[in-house]
Amino acid sequence: MTTDHEHVARTIELAEEAVEDGNTPFGALLVVDGEVRREARNTTLTDDDVSAHPELKLARWAGSELSPEELADCTMYASTEPCPMCTAAIHYAGIGRVVFGVAGETLHELTGGGVPIPAEEVIRRADGDADVEGPIATEAAMAVHESFFGA
Numbered sequence: 279m280t281t282d283h284e285h286v287a288r289t290i291e292l293a294e295e296a297v298e299d300g301n302t303p304f305g306a307l308l309v310v311d312g313e314v315r316r317e318a319r320n321t322t323l324t325d326d327d328v329s330a331h332p333e334l335k336l337a338r339w340a341g342s343e344l345s346p347e348e349l350a351d352c353t354m355y356a357s358t359e360p361c362p363m364c365t366a367a368i369h370y371a372g373i374g375r376v377v378f379g380v381a382g383e384t385l386h387e388l389t390g391g392g393v394p395i396p397a398e399e400v401i402r403r404a405d406g407d408a409d410v411e412g413p414i415a416t417e418a419a420m421a422v423h424e425s426f427f428g429a
């Protein structure tokens with residue numbers, strides 16, 4: 279059984295791959311019943327699409343392709359805490375759990391960008407019941423950001 283830390287480590291690899299593709303360093307994946315069902319990298323720059331965050335692409339896919347039972351059992355793993363746009367989509371899709379590497383606020387301290395409202399707060403304000411866990415890999419996830427955005 280792959281652990282939360284191993285799945286988040288893979289999302290950090292996806293974030294590195296996003297940079298190799300010419301994008302900003304964010305990656306995410308979906309696990310249902312212990313199996314990785316789909317991975318995504320950020321493509322905001324190469325798609326010229328401000329909404330091409332990996333978590334939003336995965337939430338759209340999940341809402342379309344997974345059954346309600348699969349959604350409830352689904353975990354979204356993300357290298358960085360999903361932003362409010364993506365967290366809202368996670369809520370709308372009905373994804374049951376979110377686990378992330380580094381907090382959005384920690385990234386915001388480095389870049390000054392983004393919308394650093396905690397995913398937990400977005401879910402709670404929406405009266406959602408998704409579990410939100412993190413940060414669980416701050417050092418590894420921030421290393422990718424520091425090499426991209428500058429420490």
Ligand SMILES: [Zn+2]
Pocket residue numbers: 331333334360361362363364365
């Ligand atoms: Zn996002």
